[in-house]
Amino acid sequence: CAFRPSRCWSNTSAGQTPYVYSFRRNMDLPFDIPSLSSALGDDDGSPQPSTRSIMLLPTLITAILTIKFVGPAIGLPPLPVLQRRIRPLLHVALFAGLALYRAVTIYSLVRRTVNDDVEDSELVSSRVPLSIDLRYYGLLYVLIQALHDVRGNILADLSRRPFMSSKYVDVFLSIVGILVNDVLGVIFLRTTLSTLYSIRHLSPSEIKDNAVQSAYEFASENIPYVKKEMAKEEEKMLDSIEKSLKDPNRTITKRLPSQGRGTKQLIAELQKRAKTENEKWQKGLVSGTVYSGESDHTDLLNTVYAAYSLSNPLHADIWPTVSQLEAEVVSMTAGLLNGGDESVVGATSSGGTESIVLAMRSAKEYFGRVRGIARPEIIACSTAHAGLDKACEMFGIRLVSLQADPVTFELRPYDVRRAMTRNTILVYASAPSFPQGVIDPIAELSDLALKYDVGLHVDCCLGGFVLPFAKKLGFDVPPFDFGCKGVTSMSCDTHKYGYATKGTSVVLYRNRALRQAQYFAYPQWTGGLYATPTIAGSRSGGVLACAWASLVALGESGFSSRAKTIMETAQYIAEKVASIDGLYLLGGPPKAMVVCFGSKEFDIYRVGDAMSKRGWSLNTLQRPSCIHLCVTLQTVPHADKFVSELQSVVQEIKLEGNQGNEGKKEGNAAVYGLAGSLPPGPVASLLKIYTDATLTP
Numbered sequence: 001c002a003f004r005p006s007r008c009w010s011n012t013s014a015g016q017t018p019y020v021y022s023f024r025r026n027m028d029l030p031f032d033i034p035s036l037s038s039a040l041g042d043d044d045g046s047p048q049p050s051t052r053s054i055m056l057l058p059t060l061i062t063a064i065l066t067i068k069f070v071g072p073a074i075g076l077p078p079l080p081v082l083q084r085r086i087r088p089l090l091h092v093a094l095f096a097g098l099a100l101y102r103a104v105t106i107y108s109l110v111r112r113t114v115n116d117d118v119e120d121s122e123l124v125s126s127r128v129p130l131s132i133d134l135r136y137y138g139l140l141y142v143l144i145q146a147l148h149d150v151r152g153n154i155l156a157d158l159s160r161r162p163f164m165s166s167k168y169v170d171v172f173l174s175i176v177g178i179l180v181n182d183v184l185g186v187i188f189l190r191t192t193l194s195t196l197y198s199i200r201h202l203s204p205s206e207i208k209d210n211a212v213q214s215a216y217e218f219a220s221e222n223i224p225y226v227k228k229e230m231a232k233e234e235e236k237m238l239d240s241i242e243k244s245l246k247d248p249n250r251t252i253t254k255r256l257p258s259q260g261r262g263t264k265q266l267i268a269e270l271q272k273r274a275k276t277e278n279e280k281w282q283k284g285l286v287s288g289t290v291y292s293g294e295s296d297h298t299d300l301l302n303t304v305y306a307a308y309s310l311s312n313p314l315h316a317d318i319w320p321t322v323s324q325l326e327a328e329v330v331s332m333t334a335g336l337l338n339g340g341d342e343s344v345v346g347a348t349s350s351g352g353t354e355s356i357v358l359a360m361r362s363a364k365e366y367f368g369r370v371r372g373i374a375r376p377e378i379i380a381c382s383t384a385h386a387g388l389d390k391a392c393e394m395f396g397i398r399l400v401s402l403q404a405d406p407v408t409f410e411l412r413p414y415d416v417r418r419a420m421t422r423n424t425i426l427v428y429a430s431a432p433s434f435p436q437g438v439i440d441p442i443a444e445l446s447d448l449a450l451k452y453d454v455g456l457h458v459d460c461c462l463g464g465f466v467l468p469f470a471k472k473l474g475f476d477v478p479p480f481d482f483g484c485k486g487v488t489s490m491s492c493d494t495h496k497y498g499y500a501t502k503g504t505s506v507v508l509y510r511n512r513a514l515r516q517a518q519y520f521a522y523p524q525w526t527g528g529l530y531a532t533p534t535i536a537g538s539r540s541g542g543v544l545a546c547a548w549a550s551l552v553a554l555g556e557s558g559f560s561s562r563a564k565t566i567m568e569t570a571q572y573i574a575e576k577v578a579s580i581d582g583l584y585l586l587g588g589p590p591k592a593m594v595v596c597f598g599s600k601e602f603d604i605y606r607v608g609d610a611m612s613k614r615g616w617s618l619n620t621l622q623r624p625s626c627i628h629l630c631v632t633l634q635t636v637p638h639a640d641k642f643v644s645e646l647q648s649v650v651q652e653i654k655l656e657g658n659q660g661n662e663g664k665k666e667g668n669a670a671v672y673g674l675a676g677s678l679p680p681g682p683v684a685s686l687l688k689i690y691t692d693a694t695l696t697p
Contacts, residue, residue, distance in 0.1 A: 077451075077453070078420070078451060078452055080420045080421050080422045080424065080452060081422075081451075081452055081453050083422035084371060084373070084422040084453070087372065087422065088371070088372050091372075098182065098186075102178065102179070102182060105178070106175050106178070109171060109174065109175065110171065110175075194375075197375075198375075201377075201398075201421065209680055212680070212681060213680065213681040216681035216682060217681065220685075230685070233686075234689050237686060237689050237690070237693075238689060238692070238693050238696075241689075241690055241693040241694075242693065245693070245694070251269070252697045253697070254697050280615065280617060281293065281634060282634070283615070283638070284634040284635050284636075284637055284638035284641075285615045285616045285617060285638065286616075286617045286632075286634070287617060287618045287619045287628065287629045287630045287635075288496075288619070288630035288632060289617070289632075290632065290634060291495075291496050291497055291499055291632045291633065291634075292499035292632075292633055292634075293632075293633060293634045294633065297499060297550070297553070297554075300549060300550075300553060301500065301501050301546045301549060301550065304542075304545050304546050304549040305501060305542040305543070305545065305546050306542075307542075307545065308322060308541045308542045308544075308545040309540075309542045310541075310542075311540075311541025311542060311545070312538050312539060312540070312541055313326055313539050313541050313544060314532070314537055314538050314539065319541055322541035322544055322545060325544055325545055325547075325548040326348050326544045326548075328548060329348060329494065329504075329506065329544065329547045329548050329551060330345070330346040330347060330348060330506055330508075332551050333346065333464065333492055333494070333498075333506040333508065333551075334346055334506075334508055336464070336465070336468045337460065337464065337468065337481040337482055337490055337492065337508060338481070338482045338508075339481050339482040339483025339484070340483065341482050341483075341510070343510065343511050343512075344482050344508055344509065344510060344511075345508070345509055345511065345512055345515050346506050346507055346508035346509060346515065347506070347507055347515060347518065347533045347534060348494075348504055348505065348506055348507075348534075348544060348547070349504075349505045349506070349507055349534050350503050350504070350505065350534070350536060350539070351493065351495065351502075351503060351504070351505045352385070352387060352459075352461035352491055352493045352496075352505050353385075353387035353390060354505065354534065354535060355461065355491035355492075355493070355505040355506065355507035356385060356387035356388055356390075356391055356457075356459065356461075356491055356507075357387065357390060357391040357394065357535065358507050358518040358534060358535070359391075359457050359489040359491060359507050359509075359518070360378065360388070360391035360392065360395060360397065360426070360457075361391070361395060361517070361518050362489065362509065362514050362515070362517040362518040363376075363378070363425050363426040363455045363457065363488075363489070363517075364376055364395050364397060364425060365517035365518075366455070366513065366514055366517040367425035367426060367454060367455050368425045373422075373423050373425060375398060375423050376397045376398070376423055376424075376425045377397065377398045377399075377400050377421060377423045377424050377425065378392060378397055378398070378399055378400065378424075378425060378426045378427070378428055379400045379402065379416050379419050379420070379424060379426070379427045379428065380399060380400070380401055380402070380411070380427070380428035380429075381401070381402055381403075381404050381410070381411035381428075381429070381430070381433070381440065382401050382402065382403050382404050382623070383404050383409060383411075383430065383433040383434070383435050383436065383438075384401070384428050384430060384433070384459070385430070385433075385434055385459055385461070388428055388459075397425075398423075400419050400424075402415045402416065402419060403415075404436075408438060408587060408588065409433070409435070409436040409438045409586060409587040410438050410439075410440050410441055410587075411429055411430075411440040411441070411445065413441060413444040413445055413448055416445060416448055417448055420448075420452050420454075424452065424454050425454055425455060426454055426455035426456065426457055426488075427445055427448065427449055427454060427455070427456050427457070428457050428459065429442055429445050429456065429457070429458050429459070430458070430459045430460075431458050431459070431460045431463050431467060431480035431481075431592075432462055432463050432467075432591065432592040432593075432594060433459075434462065434594075435596065435621050435626070435628065436586045436587035436594065436596040436626070436628070437462075437587065437590050437591075437592050437593065437594020437595070437596055437628065437630075438587040438588075438591070439463070439467075439477070439478055439480055439591050439592065441478070442456075442458060442478065442479055442480045442481075442484050442487065443478065443479045443484050445484075445486070446479075446484035446485060446486030446487055447486060448486070449486035449487075449488070450485060450486040455488040455489065455514075456484075456486045456487050456488055456489075457487075457488065457489045457490070457491070458480060458481070458487055458489070458490045458491075459490075459491050460480065460481070460490050460491060460492045461491050461492060461493040461496065461505065462493070462496060462497070462592065462593065462594070462630075463480070463492075463497075463592050463593075464490070464491075464492025464493065464496075464497065464498070464506075465492070465494070465496070465497040465498045465499075465559055465563075466497045466563045466566060466567070466592065466593060467480060467481075467592065468481070469556075469559050469560045469563035469564075470563050470564075470567050470592075472560065473560065473563065473564050473567070475567050475591070476591060477591060478591070482508070482510065487510065488509065488510045488514060489507065489508060489509050489510070489514060490507070490508045491505060491506070491507050491508075492505065492506045492507075492508065493505045493506075494506060494547040494550065494551070495543075495547070497562075497563075497566075497593075498547065498550055498551060499550045499554065499562075500543070500546050500547040500549075500550040500551075501542075501543045501546035501547070501550075502543070503540060503543040504543050504544060504546070504547040518533070518534075519531060519532070519533055520532050520533075520534075520535075562633060565633070565636055566593050566631050566632070566633065566636070567592075567593065569631050569635065569636045569639050570590050570592070570593050570594070570595055570631040571589065571590060572639060573595050573629065573631065573639050573642060573643060574589055574590050574595045575589075576643040577595060577597050577643070577646065578597075580646065580647055580650055581650070581654075582599050582601045582602065582650050582653075582654060583597045583598070583599055583607075583646075583650060584597065584598060584599070584600065585597055586598055586624070586626050593630060593631045593632075594628050594629070594630050594631070595628060595629045595631065596621070596626055596627070596628035597626060597627060597628070598624060598625060598626035598627070601654070602653050602654065603625070604625050604626060604627055605620065605625060605627075606653050607627060607646070607649055607650060607653060608620050608627045610649040610652065610653065611645065611646065611649055614645050614649070616642070616645070629642065
């Protein structure tokens with residue numbers, strides 16, 4: 001976007017003083033207001049669209065619709081894929097074309113300067129007064145004029161200096177002005193298009209949430225009354241958490257003791273605390289949390305951990321066995337999920353969240369940065385694990401969250417296809433999802449991923465060591481692993497149904513290139529050549545050894561028998577829950593280990609609170625309001641007890657009727673009732689207060 005100004009002089013008592021630009025109609029591209037209007041409208045400068053302008057929009061629309069609807073029939077890829085592939089080439093072509101054109105014009109100007117054939121009107125001009133009436137032209141014209149002034153005023157100031165009087169210097173300044181104008185034009189155009197793209201792809205709910213969040217942050221920081229009330233609520237919440245979570249008679253150690261405590265006394269105190277706290281899960285009254293708990297298996301893991309408690313896989317030269325064990329854990333896990341593709345590789349991590357974070361980093365590098373996508377997007381269902389939100393927040397990825405099917409609670413392929421853009425790098429699916437325990441239609445999503453040339457991650461943290469065996473046993477398990485060709489990564493927790501010590505998970509990739517995209521490598525660090533496969537540098541070799549020991553000790557037969565028991569128990573409990581008047585299953589009969597239920601007659605959170613009073617610890621969920629039980633080996637012996645007590649609780653609540661709904665709510669009913677009535681901002685603040693309380697002695 002270049003312009004060649006000419007000088008216009010006025011006679012004043014101080015001599016010739018430049019005061020305004022004038023423009024010639026044969027310049028490269030008009031950048032002043034009248035010429036811009038003329039270029040966009042009729043030749044008289046009136047703001048009427050010309051015939052070319054009128055025809056441009058229908059032509060573009062016709063081309064886009066042709067590519068979108070006719071393209072697939074003639075073998076063209078989908079429009080987002082075409083845009084993604086053409087965009088880098090288009091950028092190169094535009095910049096190369098502009099550079100070539102500018103080089104020709106500069107060469108022409110220099111050559112004519114050497115031949116003394118340059119008119120004064122083609123050289124640098126002086127300061128331009130801003131004289132645009134917003135009533136007639138609007139803000140866009142003001143911005144254009146402002147950019148115009150930045151270039152003109154700088155060069156005008158330079159041109160008045162004594163050492164700038166040579167015509168060759170004037171030519172140089174003119175060339176600099178043209179190049180500055182090009183750069184400003186490109187920046188302005190890119191910024192405008194990026195802004196329009198962002199606005200175009202923001203959903204109404206995102207706009208509303210952003211507005212509410214901004215208003216909340218402003219009020220909580222700048223309005224004294226709001227700050228005061230927030231402080232009161234914080235104190236009340238801290239006090240409530242203190243009473244509900246912590247033993248008032250506990251021993252508190254805030255400072256390092258001057259003298260170390262005796263070993264026997266220390267161990268005795270911790271064993272006493274652990275015995276009290278372990279009783280709940282040992283009775284089988286906890287959803288998830290402890291997935292094995294078998295005494296022999298636990299003793300094995302504790303013994304293995306003691307043998308490698310000091311080891312660190314960062315130092316493979318000192319503990320080569322730990323590195324070997326880690327690689328074998330990955331290989332054994334891949335063998336369960338690779339669908340016959342021996343090229344599947346992976347790495348271990350500290351848990352499901354880190355596995356998700358690493359997979360998203362890999363996707364950003366492999367499908368995003370390499371392709372020049374500056375604003376990557378990931379498509380996921382609203383039921384996706386919160387670890388995905390963490391990853392997107394960490395890496396600056398836009399999360400396109402789609403509502404689950406209201407009946408099946410699955411991610412709908414039709415919605416995914418509609419959400420695809422040229423910035424999409426990955427689709428995120430679950431097998432099963434944490435809230436309702438449903439398995440997304442991985443096979444259909446795989447086809448979409450292949451069609452649109454994007455990644456597909458399957459969160460199999462819960463199902464990784466259950467679903468492969470359940471499928472072999474004949475349970476109704478849809479395709480979910482690397483057997484679906486579009487799946488590029490999976491996450492699978494060894495510390496859940498792999499029955500290993502807490503702190504291990506596995507992230508798998510279709511090939512080595514995808515795995516390398518998750519690595520961190522820093523060849524210029526002064527501390528030496530440094531590379532790690534995960535976020536952490538030092539890691540515990542003890543928990544890796546425990547993961548290996550768990551897999552090898554149980555073997556296929558051990559995992560298969562446990563998967564059979566868990567699946568049968570989950571289906572039995574689900575059948576009984578569905579028969580309880582007032583309750584219904586969310587997502588239908590379970591295809592995995594999660595039994596999720598709600599109610600259309602009463603507040604389901606009252607059921608959760610009543611079960612808590614009877615010693616049960618269930619997972620409270622929201623949007624929609626529901627509760628789930630994640631069946632583990634500890635749950636199996638107590639399935640009938642759970643069903644019996646659930647029936648009893650529901651009968652009590654139905655007898656209370658509306659009196660229970662309208663009375664003062666306590667526990668989760670109160671917490672989730674409050675959360676449902678507030679925007680995300682205040683709720684996030686309350687969650688941070690809760691986290692503060694747990695980190696306070």
